[in-house]
Amino acid sequence: MRSSVIGSGSFGTALANSLAVNCEEVRLWGRDAALAEAINTRHENATYLPGIPLSPRVLATLSLEEALEGSELVVLATPSHATRDIVSRALPSLPRHAPLLTVAKGIENESLLTMTELLEDCLPEEFHPYIAVLSGPSFARELAMRSPTVVTIASHWEKVAVRCQKVLQTETFRSYTSNDVVGVQYGGALKNVIAIAAGIADGLGMGHNARAAIITRGLAEITRLAVRKGGNPLTLSGLSGMGDLVLTCTGELSRNRRVGMELGKGRQLADVLAEMKQVAEGVKTAKSARDLSVKTGVELPICQQVYAIAYEGKGAKQAVVELMTRQPKSELSGP
Ligand SMILES: NC(=O)C1=CN([C@@H]2O[C@H](COP(=O)(O)OP(=O)(O)OC[C@H]3O[C@@H](n4cnc5c(N)ncnc54)[C@H](O)[C@@H]3O)[C@@H](O)[C@H]2O)C=CC1
Numbered sequence: 212m213r214s215s216v217i218g219s220g221s222f223g224t225a226l227a228n229s230l231a232v233n234c235e236e237v238r239l240w241g242r243d244a245a246l247a248e249a250i251n252t253r254h255e256n257a258t259y260l261p262g263i264p265l266s267p268r269v270l271a272t273l274s275l276e277e278a279l280e281g282s283e284l285v286v287l288a289t290p291s292h293a294t295r296d297i298v299s300r301a302l303p304s305l306p307r308h309a310p311l312l313t314v315a316k317g318i319e320n321e322s323l324l325t326m327t328e329l330l331e332d333c334l335p336e337e338f339h340p341y342i343a344v345l346s347g348p349s350f351a352r353e354l355a356m357r358s359p360t361v362v363t364i365a366s367h368w369e370k371v372a373v374r375c376q377k378v379l380q381t382e383t384f385r386s387y388t389s390n391d392v393v394g395v396q397y398g399g400a401l402k403n404v405i406a407i408a409a410g411i412a413d414g415l416g417m418g419h420n421a422r423a424a425i426i427t428r429g430l431a432e433i434t435r436l437a438v439r440k441g442g443n444p445l446t447l448s449g450l451s452g453m454g455d456l457v458l459t460c461t462g463e464l465s466r467n468r469r470v471g472m473e474l475g476k477g478r479q480l481a482d483v484l485a486e487m488k489q490v491a492e493g494v495k496t497a498k499s500a501r502d503l504s505v506k507t508g509v510e511l512p513i514c515q516q517v518y519a520i521a522y523e524g525k526g527a528k529q530a531v532v533e534l535m536t537r538q539p540k541s542e543l544s545g546p
C-alpha cells in the first residue's frame with residue numbers, strides 16, 4: 212500500500228514514519244529541497260526531528276503530483292493557516308476514493324471554520340465523504356521515537372475513520388474512532404490557547420495550583436463552545452480534550468506552552484515568534500477564539516485574556532487579576 216503525507220514538518224514526518232510500518236511506501240511532500248534530499252539519503256529530518264532515524268520507506272518529494280499519485284490514504288499535515296492553499300494546489304492530483312485525514316489543530320482566522328469544514332469548503336462534494344480528522348495527545352518527537360501514543364480519529368463517515376485507524380495502527384500507535392467531528396476539533400484547536408495560558412502562568416512563576424486551575428477551567432470553556440457548536444461534552448473529557456490539555460499544559464515539548472512562558476516573562480509576541488522555527492497554532496487560534504466568543508456569545512475568559520496579552524499588549528499579571536476577580540459563581544453554572 213502507498214500513502215501520502217502533505218507537510219514535512221515535525222508532525223507530518225512523525226506520522227509518515229508511523230505509516231511506514233504498514234505501508235510499503237509513504238510519500239512525504241514538503242517545500243524544502245535540502246530537507247527532502249536529507250530525508251531520502253540520510254533518513255533523518257534534522258530540521259524538525261533531529262537524531263531520530265526514519266524508515267527508508269518514507270520518500271520525500273517536492274512534487275504534489277508525485278506525492279499523491281496512487282495514494283490510498285492522504286494525511287494533511289501543514290499548519291492550519293496553510294491548509295486552504297495547499298489543498299487547492301493538491302486538488303488536481305488528489306486521489307478520488309482515498310481518506311483525507313487532516314491533523315492540523317486550528318480554526319481558520321478569517322472564516323472561523325474548523326479544518327474539516329475548511330476541506331468541505333474548498334473541495335468538490337465528491338471528496339466530502341472521505342474527510343476525517345486526527346487529534347489527541349501526541350508530541351511529534353515522542354511519536355517518531357515510537358513511544359506509545361493514543362489519539363482520536365473522527366469522521367462523519369464511520370468507514371473512513373475505521374480505515375484510517377486500521378492503516379495507522381501499530382504496536383506503539385493506537386487510535387479510537389469517533390463521529391464527533393466538532394468536539395474533537397474544538398478540543399484540539401482550543402487546547403493550544405489554554406496551553407499558552409498555562410505557559411504564561413509558569414512564566415510568571417505562579418505554581419501548580421494555578422496550572423491545575425487553568426487546565427480545569429480551560430476545559431470548561433472549551434466544552435462550552437464545543438457544545439454550542441453541536442459537539443458532545445463527553446468528547447472533551449477524552450483524548451482530544453482533557454488528554455491533550457494535560458499533555459500540552461504540562462509537557463516541556465509544547466511549543467504553545469513555550470510561547471506562553473515567554474509572554475509571561477514580559478516579552479512581546481513578535482519577538483518570541485521571530486525566534487521559533489516551528490508553528491505554535493494557539494497564537495492564531497487565540498484570535499479565532501476571541502472572534503468566536505463575540506459571534507456566539509459564549510464566554511471564553513481564559514482564551515480572551517490570552518488574546519489580550521498576545522495581541523493587545525495587556526500585562527500578564529493584570530490578566531490574572533481580572534480572571535481571579537470575575538463575578539463569583541457556581542462551578543456547575545454556565546460561564
Ligand atoms: N508537532 C506536534 O507535536 C503536533 C502537531 N500537530 C499539528 O500539526 C500541524 C503541523 O504542525 P507541525 O508539523 O508540528 O509544524 P512544524 O512547524 O513542525 O512544520 C510545519 C511544516 O509546514 C510547512 N509550512 C508552513 N507554512 C507553509 C505554507 N504556507 N505552505 C506550505 N507549507 C508550509 C513548513 O515548511 C513545515 O514543513 C499543526 O496544526 C499542529 O498543531 C498535531 C499534533 C502534534
Ligand SMILES: O=C(CO)COP(=O)(O)O
Pocket residue numbers: 316347348349350351403406455458459464465466467468490491492
Ligand atoms: O498538539 C500537540 C500535542 O498533542 C503539540 O503541541 P504544541 O504545538 O504546543 O507543541
